[in-house]
Amino acid sequence: MxxxxxxxxxxxxxxxxxxxxxxxxxxxxxxxxxxxxxxxxxxxxxxxxxxxxxxxxxxxxxxxxxxxxxxxxxxxxxxxxxxxxxxxxxxxxxxxxxxxxxxxxxxxxxxxxxxxxxxxxxxxxxxRQVFSTPRQIIVLGGMTGTGKTQILHALAQLGEQVLDLEGLANHRGSSYGSLDMPPQPSTEQFENLIGDRLAHLDPARPVWIEAESKRVGTCRVPPELFDQMEAAPTLEVVRPLEERLDILVEIYGQTDRQGLIDATQRIRKRLGGQRTQAAVDCLHRGELREVCKIVLDYYDRTYRYDLERRNQVIPQLDIAGHDPTAAAQLLIEKAPFLLSTNGAR
Incomplete structure (x- = not known):
């Protein structure tokens, strides 16, 4: 039967x-x-x-x-x-x-x-019920190139609960985010993947999530989850510019040059005509590090604007010289204090 x-x-x-x-x-x-x-x-x-x-x-x-x-x-x-x-x-x-x-x-x-x-x-x-389940979320913030995704993976390897939204969306969350990535799922399937992942996590334990906007590429973060992320404590990791450039060059070093040019052209209005052309010229010469330096100016300004919009003090953790595992260990040490402070608000 x-x-x-x-x-x-x-x-x-x-x-x-x-x-x-x-x-x-x-x-x-x-x-x-x-x-x-x-x-x-x-x-x-x-x-x-x-x-x-x-x-x-x-x-x-x-x-x-x-x-x-x-x-x-x-x-x-x-x-x-x-x-x-x-x-x-x-x-x-x-x-x-x-x-x-x-x-x-x-x-x-x-x-x-x-x-x-x-x-x-x-x-x-x-x-939808899974998205709405209250969780002890810790948001991992940081400017572009600080290696947040690699740190998330290291946190998972150390036994921490992690929700990798960019991994589920097949997108790194910027104009360059789709490069070298598989096609994105529909928003509906993105939600399904999130629900499945969250259902396997213990609501009583913290879950680390990288700071994201409401969209990761074309995928929309479920509003029930995004509202919890907005209210959750955030810890910002910071690195020197030269280390950030090293990380970005490592990520995009083998990326198709035309794909990088197209992605740069997509942010022309925000980057400015002169800077966009300078970045494209550098790409033609194979000077990826210089391109990253030009583009970071735009992404850093966007990041700082978002922090000002939140109108709150976000604690910083200097991870200069730390590989992802060492940075993750520092984050784990800070997590209990971060959660207790947020719970007292």
Whole structure:
């Protein structure tokens, strides 16, 4: 008998998760780790939807069976290949006919199947609850080139809880942020990834998050989480300019030159025409360090403006000469005082 599970039980149950929605729905957003096994193609789903609107539910259901019938054998074979232990979890959009039909088919073929009550919509509601869960957030601030992302990774290696928003968004959070990175997920999938990551963290323990604006590239940070970040204590790491330039040259040293030129042109209005041209000329000459020095002037001014907007004193930690692990250890030492001070406000 097919089990219908609520979202909490579904996420912790055994077996791979099969998403039987159309490829387009899956691409827009899906449960992290779920495997796409669409019952309908994008065109077929559109056909069924049009039929439902024009001829009603009964006609749409009949059309659906006509489209699915020839696929059932292949679905069974794929299901068995995906789940060699014969245990599967299946969901569709609302937890209705699509997941129910595939579940019946696979159970008839001898698999143990569980479906998600409320479907993918239930997962999305669950994610919003996860974002809203109060957490002991510590925001890691610092000017461009201070190595914040590397420090976050070092914190994670030292056993600290970390939420790497830029890693989940495939973007470094600047005009140059998409260079050498995979394509960004949709905002919906970005939220799904955040929800999945946060759900595995202990709300009673601190979680380190790099300071970000409301957008990381094209991805929007969930407002429930962003509000907590805005209210959380921030610790700013500072490095000498020369060390920051070293870090940036290391990050972008192998980046495609034209990509760097295009990214520089995108901030022409803010950088100014003369500085932009100077930076582009340096790129043509292969003088990446000089380019970074020119561009940092703009990003530093933007950073200072944001600090003034917050209108609060943010403690600084000098990490000059420290590698990411040593910097992370210093941050861990400061965290208890930072949290206790913020809690007393």
């Amino acid at each position: 097919v089990k219908r599970l609520d979202i909490q039980d579904f996420l912790t149950a055994a077996g791979p998760i099969l998403d039987v929605r159309s490829p387009g729905e899956y691409e827009q957003g899906h449960i992290p780790g779920a495997i796409s096994l669409p019952l309908f193609t994008n065109d077929e789903r559109a056909q069924v939807g049009t039929c439902y609107k024009q001829q009603g539910r009964d006609a749409a259901v009949e059309l659906g069976f006509d489209l699915v019938g020839p696929k059932l054998g292949a679905i069974v074979r794929q299901g068995k290949a995906i789940a060699p232990d014969h245990r599967l979890r299946i969901h569709c959009w609302r937890g209705g006919m699509r997941s129910g039909s595939v579940a019946w088919c696979l159970e008839t073929a001898g698999l143990q199947v569980a479906t998600l009550e409320g479907g993918y919509k239930a997962f999305r509601r669950w994610a």
